[in-house]
Amino acid sequence: MTDALYEVRNISKNYGAVTALDNVSMKVRAGEIVGLVGDNGAGKSTLVKCLSGVHQPSSGEILLDGQERHWRSPHDAIQAGIETLYQESGLAPQLSVGANVFLGREEMKPGILGKLGFLAQKSMDARAHADLERVGIAVPSSNRSIAQLSGGQRQAVAIGRAVAWASKIIILDEPTNHLGARQAGEVLHVMRAARDQGLGVIFISHTLPHVLEVTDRIVVLRLGRVVKDAPTSTFDQESLLGTITGLIAD
Numbered sequence: 646m647t648d649a650l651y652e653v654r655n656i657s658k659n660y661g662a663v664t665a666l667d668n669v670s671m672k673v674r675a676g677e678i679v680g681l682v683g684d685n686g687a688g689k690s691t692l693v694k695c696l697s698g699v700h701q702p703s704s705g706e707i708l709l710d711g712q713e714r715h716w717r718s719p720h721d722a723i724q725a726g727i728e729t730l731y732q733e734s735g736l737a738p739q740l741s742v743g744a745n746v747f748l749g750r751e752e753m754k755p756g757i758l759g760k761l762g763f764l765a766q767k768s769m770d771a772r773a774h775a776d777l778e779r780v781g782i783a784v785p786s787s788n789r790s791i792a793q794l795s796g797g798q799r800q801a802v803a804i805g806r807a808v809a810w811a812s813k814i815i816i817l818d819e820p821t822n823h824l825g826a827r828q829a830g831e832v833l834h835v836m837r838a839a840r841d842q843g844l845g846v847i848f849i850s851h852t853l854p855h856v857l858e859v860t861d862r863i864v865v866l867r868l869g870r871v872v873k874d875a876p877t878s879t880f881d882q883e884s885l886l887g888t889i890t891g892l893i894a895d
């Protein structure tokens with residue numbers, strides 16, 4: 646029995662002699678934002694890679710909707726409704742906002758070019774605009790190129806794209822890095838919108854005030870192990886920092 650939408654049970658991951666994850670269990674429910682925090686080297690990115698199908702754990706189980714799954718690649722996880730946004734946004738600067746929202750999944754217009762098709766630019770731009778609006782992102786115009794947008798707007802597009810495509814889980818690895826306060830606030834707003842749509846959200850960040858502000862629960866990793874998994878309301882900034890660094894006993 647589990648009420649988790651997405652869950653890992655006792656996963657470990659070794660890189661040669663290095664144990665990056667040691668018997669890690671965590672879950673995220675539908676309509677919940679879980680913060681994943683820990684010092685550099687704690688294993689956050691390795692866990693994200695296991696959750697998103699980039700890596701296969703050395704041992705342990707991954708369950709989606711209570712069913713054990715084995716991702717062979719990120720494509721498998723994406724097909725199952727799991728979207729991941731990495732620190733590098735993966736946007737194509739020369740393409741329009743609309744084209745970026747559909748990057749890698751372009752709508753092909755059945756047309757005179759037959760099999761090659763045309764990219765259905767207008768329809769992509771319109772749908773991209775609607776998708777971004779639905780998750781609370783106002784972009785001036787989705788036919789603008791990404792290169793014309795500010796850093797915050799670019800990040801908003803990257804997140805909007807992930808939220809628009811995710812049907813179950815969205816994983817955000819340091820999405821508020823290098824953003825100003827107002828832009829970071831917009832990113833937190835989009836995360837809440839995703840949660841309110843019933844997605845499970847996993848938020849990795851070193852910015853503890855953001856984590857405390859937006860999450861429902863916090864999982865703390867230290868040296869590849871979960872040292873704490875508790876409701877956000879049970880932490881303040883000092884106790885969270887102490888748990889991360891190990892200055893406060895588990």
Ligand SMILES: Nc1ncnc2c1ncn2[C@@H]1O[C@H](COP(=O)(O)OP(=O)(O)O)[C@@H](O)[C@H]1O
Binds near residue numbers: 660664686687688692
């Ligand atoms: N590809 C890799 N090969 C070898 N060791 C790695 C690799 N990726 C990460 N590690 C090691 O695994 C541990 C966890 O790293 P990582 O998951 O990147 O932590 P975090 O994202 O929390 O900073 C670290 O000791 C790191 O050096």
Ligand SMILES: [Mg+2]
Binds near residue numbers: 689690691
């Ligand atoms: Mg990392």
